[in-house]
Amino acid sequence: MTLLRVEEMSIEFGGVHAIEDLSFVIEPGAIHSIIGPNGAGKTTLFNLITGLYRASRGRIMFEDRDIGGQPPHRLARLGLSRTFQNLQIFFRMTAIENVMVGRHLHESRNVLAHLLRLPAVVRQNQRTSAKARELLDFVGLADDADVAAGAMPYGALKRLEIARALAVEPKMLLLDEPAAGCNPVETQEIDHLIQQIAKTGVTVVLVEHDMRLVMNVSTHILVLDAGRKLAEGSAAEVRANPAVIAAYLGAQGQRELARAQG
Amino acid sequence: MAALRQPRTGGLLVLAAIIAVLPFLLPNAYYFDVVILVGINALVVVGLNLLIGYAGQISLGHAGFFGLGAYASAVLPARFDIPPLAALVLGAIGVGLLAVVIGRPILRLKGHYLAVATLGMGLLIFMLLSNEQDLTGGPDGMAVQRLTILGYKLHGVHTWYWIVGGALLTGTWLALNLIDSPTGRALRALHDSEIAAQVNGVDVVRHKLTVFVISAVFASLAGSLSAHYSGFITPNSAGFLHSIELVTMVVLGGMGSTFGGIVGAAVLTALPQFLTVFHEYEHAALGLIMMVCMIYLRDGLLPSLRQRLHWRRS
Amino acid sequence: MSEFLQFLFSGITIGAVYAMVALGFTIIYSASDVINFAQGEFVMLGGMCTVFLAAAGVPLPIAALLAIVITAGVGAALCKLAIEQARGASVVALIIITIGASVFLRGIAQVVFDKQLHRLPAFSGEQPILIGGATLLPQSLWVLGGAGVIVIALHRFFRRTLFGKAILAAAQNRQAARLVGININLVMLSSFALSAAIGALAGILVTPITLTSYDVGTMLALKGFAAAMLGGMGNPVGAIVGGLLVGVAEAMGAGYISSDYKDAAAFLIILAVLSFLPQGLLGARIRERV
Amino acid sequence: MLRVEGLTSHYARVQALKGVDLEVGAGELVALVGGNGAGKTTLLRTLSGVQPASGGKVYFDDTEITRQAPHKRVRLGIAQVPEGRQVFGHLSVQDNLRLGAYLRRDKDIQDDMDRMFAMFDILSKKRYLPAGSLSGGQQQMLALCRALMARPRLLLLDEPSMGLAPVLVDQILDAVATLKKQGMTILLVEQNAYAALSIADRGYVLETGQVALSGPANHLLNDEQVKKAYLGI
Amino acid sequence: ADIKIGSVLAVTGRASFLGDPEDKTLRMYVERINAAGGLLGQKIELVVYDSAGDAAKARTFATRLIEEDGIIAMVGGSSTGETMAMIPLFEEAKIPFISLAGGIVIIEPVKPYTFKTPHTDRMACQKIYGDMTARGISKIGLISGSGGFGKSMRKQCLSAAKANGIEVLADETYGPKDNDMTPQLTNIRNTAGVQAVLNPGFGQGPAIVTANFKQLSIDVPLYQSHGVASRKYIELAGDASEGVRLPASALLVAENLPDDDPQKSIVVNYKKAYEAKWNEPVSTFGGHAYDGLFILAEAIKRANSLEPGKIRDEIENTKGFMGTAGLVNMSASDHLGLDLTAFRMLEIAKGEWTLVK
Numbered sequence A: 001m002t003l004l005r006v007e008e009m010s011i012e013f014g015g016v017h018a019i020e021d022l023s024f025v026i027e028p029g030a031i032h033s034i035i036g037p038n039g040a041g042k043t044t045l046f047n048l049i050t051g052l053y054r055a056s057r058g059r060i061m062f063e064d065r066d067i068g069g070q071p072p073h074r075l076a077r078l079g080l081s082r083t084f085q086n087l088q089i090f091f092r093m094t095a096i097e098n099v100m101v102g103r104h105l106h107e108s109r110n111v112l113a114h115l116l117r118l119p120a121v122v123r124q125n126q127r128t129s130a131k132a133r134e135l136l137d138f139v140g141l142a143d144d145a146d147v148a149a150g151a152m153p154y155g156a157l158k159r160l161e162i163a164r165a166l167a168v169e170p171k172m173l174l175l176d177e178p179a180a181g182c183n184p185v186e187t188q189e190i191d192h193l194i195q196q197i198a199k200t201g202v203t204v205v206l207v208e209h210d211m212r213l214v215m216n217v218s219t220h221i222l223v224l225d226a227g228r229k230l231a232e233g234s235a236a237e238v239r240a241n242p243a244v245i246a247a248y249l250g251a252q253g254q255r256e257l258a259r260a261q262g
Numbered sequence B: 001m002a003a004l005r006q007p008r009t010g011g012l013l014v015l016a017a018i019i020a021v022l023p024f025l026l027p028n029a030y031y032f033d034v035v036i037l038v039g040i041n042a043l044v045v046v047g048l049n050l051l052i053g054y055a056g057q058i059s060l061g062h063a064g065f066f067g068l069g070a071y072a073s074a075v076l077p078a079r080f081d082i083p084p085l086a087a088l089v090l091g092a093i094g095v096g097l098l099a100v101v102i103g104r105p106i107l108r109l110k111g112h113y114l115a116v117a118t119l120g121m122g123l124l125i126f127m128l129l130s131n132e133q134d135l136t137g138g139p140d141g142m143a144v145q146r147l148t149i150l151g152y153k154l155h156g157v158h159t160w161y162w163i164v165g166g167a168l169l170t171g172t173w174l175a176l177n178l179i180d181s182p183t184g185r186a187l188r189a190l191h192d193s194e195i196a197a198q199v200n201g202v203d204v205v206r207h208k209l210t211v212f213v214i215s216a217v218f219a220s221l222a223g224s225l226s227a228h229y230s231g232f233i234t235p236n237s238a239g240f241l242h243s244i245e246l247v248t249m250v251v252l253g254g255m256g257s258t259f260g261g262i263v264g265a266a267v268l269t270a271l272p273q274f275l276t277v278f279h280e281y282e283h284a285a286l287g288l289i290m291m292v293c294m295i296y297l298r299d300g301l302l303p304s305l306r307q308r309l310h311w312r313r314s
Numbered sequence C: 001m002s003e004f005l006q007f008l009f010s011g012i013t014i015g016a017v018y019a020m021v022a023l024g025f026t027i028i029y030s031a032s033d034v035i036n037f038a039q040g041e042f043v044m045l046g047g048m049c050t051v052f053l054a055a056a057g058v059p060l061p062i063a064a065l066l067a068i069v070i071t072a073g074v075g076a077a078l079c080k081l082a083i084e085q086a087r088g089a090s091v092v093a094l095i096i097i098t099i100g101a102s103v104f105l106r107g108i109a110q111v112v113f114d115k116q117l118h119r120l121p122a123f124s125g126e127q128p129i130l131i132g133g134a135t136l137l138p139q140s141l142w143v144l145g146g147a148g149v150i151v152i153a154l155h156r157f158f159r160r161t162l163f164g165k166a167i168l169a170a171a172q173n174r175q176a177a178r179l180v181g182i183n184i185n186l187v188m189l190s191s192f193a194l195s196a197a198i199g200a201l202a203g204i205l206v207t208p209i210t211l212t213s214y215d216v217g218t219m220l221a222l223k224g225f226a227a228a229m230l231g232g233m234g235n236p237v238g239a240i241v242g243g244l245l246v247g248v249a250e251a252m253g254a255g256y257i258s259s260d261y262k263d264a265a266a267f268l269i270i271l272a273v274l275s276f277l278p279q280g281l282l283g284a285r286i287r288e289r290v
Numbered sequence D: 001m002l003r004v005e006g007l008t009s010h011y012a013r014v015q016a017l018k019g020v021d022l023e024v025g026a027g028e029l030v031a032l033v034g035g036n037g038a039g040k041t042t043l044l045r046t047l048s049g050v051q052p053a054s055g056g057k058v059y060f061d062d063t064e065i066t067r068q069a070p071h072k073r074v075r076l077g078i079a080q081v082p083e084g085r086q087v088f089g090h091l092s093v094q095d096n097l098r099l100g101a102y103l104r105r106d107k108d109i110q111d112d113m114d115r116m117f118a119m120f121d122i123l124s125k126k127r128y129l130p131a132g133s134l135s136g137g138q139q140q141m142l143a144l145c146r147a148l149m150a151r152p153r154l155l156l157l158d159e160p161s162m163g164l165a166p167v168l169v170d171q172i173l174d175a176v177a178t179l180k181k182q183g184m185t186i187l188l189v190e191q192n193a194y195a196a197l198s199i200a201d202r203g204y205v206l207e208t209g210q211v212a213l214s215g216p217a218n219h220l221l222n223d224e225q226v227k228k229a230y231l232g233i
Numbered sequence E: 001a002d003i004k005i006g007s008v009l010a011v012t013g014r015a016s017f018l019g020d021p022e023d024k025t026l027r028m029y030v031e032r033i034n035a036a037g038g039l040l041g042q043k044i045e046l047v048v049y050d051s052a053g054d055a056a057k058a059r060t061f062a063t064r065l066i067e068e069d070g071i072i073a074m075v076g077g078s079s080t081g082e083t084m085a086m087i088p089l090f091e092e093a094k095i096p097f098i099s100l101a102g103g104i105v106i107i108e109p110v111k112p113y114t115f116k117t118p119h120t121d122r123m124a125c126q127k128i129y130g131d132m133t134a135r136g137i138s139k140i141g142l143i144s145g146s147g148g149f150g151k152s153m154r155k156q157c158l159s160a161a162k163a164n165g166i167e168v169l170a171d172e173t174y175g176p177k178d179n180d181m182t183p184q185l186t187n188i189r190n191t192a193g194v195q196a197v198l199n200p201g202f203g204q205g206p207a208i209v210t211a212n213f214k215q216l217s218i219d220v221p222l223y224q225s226h227g228v229a230s231r232k233y234i235e236l237a238g239d240a241s242e243g244v245r246l247p248a249s250a251l252l253v254a255e256n257l258p259d260d261d262p263q264k265s266i267v268v269n270y271k272k273a274y275e276a277k278w279n280e281p282v283s284t285f286g287g288h289a290y291d292g293l294f295i296l297a298e299a300i301k302r303a304n305s306l307e308p309g310k311i312r313d314e315i316e317n318t319k320g321f322m323g324t325a326g327l328v329n330m331s332a333s334d335h336l337g338l339d340l341t342a343f344r345m346l347e348i349a350k351g352e353w354t355l356v357k
């Protein structure tokens, strides 16, 4: 069964066709990368898939169910979770509280019980915070649990977002440029992290401009350009595609890839 | 012991202790009166702080809910022969329902747009209360029957002191519970980023509505208490100035600090009593104090003080 | 028909006042993201200073000019002594500061001036102009003209001048604005002085019609704020449209529905508009990018 | 041209810079590398004045500017491309550029603007659109151009390649190299340490608010420690 | 010890129209009484709090006066709302309370310790209706302010209409801070058969109503209420006020009263004193405070005691007291003591008040 199927989807912003007539599928268990020049529509695509934008045409099927027009929190319940290119951290909360919010769907939502602080709520708080601590540990932020998110460095926040997204226990995790602003060593840590996530059975959709990371982890790559599909295939196929080289990789991309392999 | 050090439990105990000790320190009924008013305002502020301080949704119309609660307690017994206690409960339920109906459309608005919508809501309620003269007595207000519980008529500042003190303690406890719960975390999350909150499964609309209703019910109950306590109400209690006063209490005490809100309520309720020494400069002094506090203690009285103490210690 | 026209004239006149107050809100908001609830006090100061200067024997035009200068000075002082000091405070804290300023200014005014009502003579007589069976005061034309001139001038200022754009830039991203060399303090100071001056001018123009006293500011600030939001905060044209709409809604409400609930008409329109256009009629509709 | 002595800076109680010494000579391209949270951004912000220094001194052309307001520093010729782009979202692309030349009064502003549009074609296409609607990479280009519009003598670049497509990283780094060739003095902060050191004359490695290492760029490139910690080789 | 007299007034806020002159009057006359040796050989200490017109604040200040300041009597309460909120406290504390507010509910039903000095709204309505009937007017339009004063008088005028042979054809209102009433007046103008317009209200409203009335060239008589009974009104409404009629106390036409009018010396003296000291025209509201203070002072003298209960009894015994509002004769069943003769019907002519014969 395909996990996600996008069919002939389009969206435009005041005349700009951010996504145009795009169709593709994502298989479960994949690390599916989406690359393309700046402004190709990658983030927009994420926004469409996670319900923040509404497509003007086309369909999105998740596990063979049409999810078009569903609000983001419903989609989260179905198993979709993501991080953001422009960080969306809860800055007034501590690191661990950020992750605890990610557990929202796995907690009871009985407001009356919350108000009265029934014993079940206390126990649940403990469970949630234990789980959150586990996830912070997983992304390497165990020591920062009680630090206010506002005081954490950029790189740490990127990982905090990943931990929070994982707390949702998604079937599919969408990462928007997780390695941006990271140096090569930190990028390798992210690389490792992504592979570990994939190992737990979560399908990863990755948008990233760091070609070493992309080529290294992806099982499948979709290349977008100006909202349309430019190419698709395995890392090796995409890398060799002259159109992709011209529109996206350029000399730098190839050089990096060369260094990555050499 | 560890539980004591938690701000929740520790703070609640301190509050309970203050409420228990205060009566022995107050010389006469006037001071009781001021303290009771502080308690009533604090109860509204504790609820409002959930909405403004935690969920980040401004309301410039909460006095409207306060006024509706007060008038429910005045009008229902006087005109429809409903027992006061039932009126109080009916008022709270009615206000809660009203908050759902109003909240649904307006909570989609953001920032200043929400401010203007809630302002409009407050004004509409105020207009209703002052125009429906036959029901509410109009701008001159109306008298309120005494609250009777089990045939016992509640009057005298001492009785009311304990009632209001108990209500405040309970309200604070409920608010603190809520904050340290999934709902509370969702509220704080949507304050910082609605988008991220949604993507993490938080039903933003529902949570905003929930906290709006809770804060409205707090206001309504406080309004009812205030009506029964003072025995006479006018539409001013639902007016814009009162709304502003309430928001100022929240912000002055410290947004997102439940105990801060109580401090804010205490300061702002008691302040005019001290400022009478300035005679005609009373209002100028009040304005100046508001400005100076917000400029130099911008996180609010309690959080700022706490920070300074920390600072000194480290 | 003549009654409709009468309601319309009435609404437009009063709407022009709201519009000018809304413009003041918009300018300061554009420059600093601050909603200045002391805007109504600027209107009050304009009217009261003129009244008292004129009573002291200063010729009316000079009194008006002085009043504008004084009010602009008060605006600048408010910026320098309060808003600038509070840099980095939250939006709500800033709102409270401006409310504090409004209480303060009102408190001072009631001592420096008095608590009486005052009026100024109409600029060009009080003989009503008859149009289609409805009447309009010549002073209303002054108010409308004043609002029109101000909005056109402002529109040009923000669209055409570099300083105008710098104000917008400073509002959107303070740090980046400083990095391109914009003197933030100067921008804020000018915007406060400017909107205070506009408020004062409004106060002077309307005092012959509406009278003035130390406490006229509160209600005007409320209506002006509502008008600014209805039109879409940050857009001078929106402020005008919003102001006129609120004014006309009130007049029509009072005329056709019930004078008891005429303010309700205005706010119901605002609620209705906002539920379809959450950014107001002409507010910027940029979607949040993530 | 730029000399920094014992510079310190705090965020509330967090000390982000713990005494940084650094120098940039006229016409030099100096790279500044370091891990997340090392204090690179803080250093640049302190240099341009938007972040107050709590101690130490900054000299520009041998005059002390430690306490000068940011706009005065821009006038002296210091321009910064801030981390995270920070374009004026509601203003058009063109207005963003024009504001870059805010303090200039000369006649060449229009020419310079045309040059920017020539350099990045996509900006030219979107010149009338609000900058907030640009994609991340497009905004980065705009931020760079905006800083250049000030005709700075010292350009502070904070991770200009962040979030850019590989072709554009090329383009940006080429542009930086070209600017250097034209004689501009540049202080470049980059996570892509390899690329940065490749085009730089000298480099500094910043660790937890202090300079850990400095020297000619090619030395650093071959330094074992640097290789391991920052180049990932 | 000094004689402590308390007051809570709306010195600021919407009703500062009332509270401000009341405050000034009380301060001025307490000073004078003290300068002349005080009461019963003791100085009066006046404690005034500003309620800003808010009933809740008034209530707290009343508690403060009773509990903290220990007053023996109270003169104050500018508006009906404030007064009603304070009454239970004074009744419970058994301290005499002379209110300065208009509402009839204050003294009806009679409460032992509560008195008031101003005429009631109902009396004003009756006086106006009387004048209308004399002019052959029987169908009127009503436009009232929606503040406490306007609302309350509107209600009284509506309920008194029938008995006085008046029919109210149009009934409009406006807000206390409104600054344009042309829509409401247009509706009245367009109502067929309206022979006169009556405008209960105080503050800026009536002045604007008057101006708008002229602007719309409505050519029936305009009646205002005693709420605008101050020179300020003529000043604000300008030429438009020509021919406007209103009921008011003799105070406004002090100098025009015939010399044999028993009230003349009282009102002339008060007027002169007030205007000299405060440099602003008198209003009847300040006069209410004057009446209240002196009714109390006389009662204290008669009681020759500072015991609140005795003072109360003497207030109730006030007979033949001539105040600015008129002749006061209180009794156990009448805690106001004024009758219709206290009101004079005035008309504005050439910018001056004149007595309607």
Ligand SMILES: Nc1ncnc2c1ncn2[C@@H]1O[C@H](COP(=O)(O)OP(=O)(O)OP(=O)(O)O)[C@@H](O)[C@H]1O
Pocket: A013, A016, A017, A018, A036, A037, A038, A039, A040, A041, A042, A043, A044, A045, A085, C287, C288, C289, D133, D134, D135, D136, D137, D138, D163
């Ligand atoms: N909310 C919006 N309003 C207007 N235009 C938008 C909006 N969102 C995206 N766009 C436009 O859609 C196009 C695609 O943008 P998107 O952010 O999806 O690109 P991207 O592929 O993520 O680029 P990058 O790699 O730089 O992040 C761009 O031209 C952008 O200007």
Ligand SMILES: Nc1ncnc2c1ncn2[C@@H]1O[C@H](COP(=O)(O)OP(=O)(O)OP(=O)(O)O)[C@@H](O)[C@H]1O
Pocket: A150, A151, A152, A153, A154, A155, A181, D011, D012, D014, D015, D016, D034, D035, D036, D037, D038, D039, D040, D041, D042, D043, D083
């Ligand atoms: N606004 C802030 N409030 C509190 N602490 C901050 C703030 N900004 C940065 N810091 C702290 O200052 C230190 C230096 O941060 P800085 O942003 O300068 O690092 P950087 O080297 O630029 O990192 P990155 O590579 O992630 O951009 C970090 O420890 C960070 O946590």
Ligand SMILES: [Mg+2]
Pocket: A042, A043, A044, A085, D135, D136
């Ligand atoms: Mg993107």
Ligand SMILES: [Mg+2]
Pocket: A154, D040, D041, D042, D083
């Ligand atoms: Mg950085």
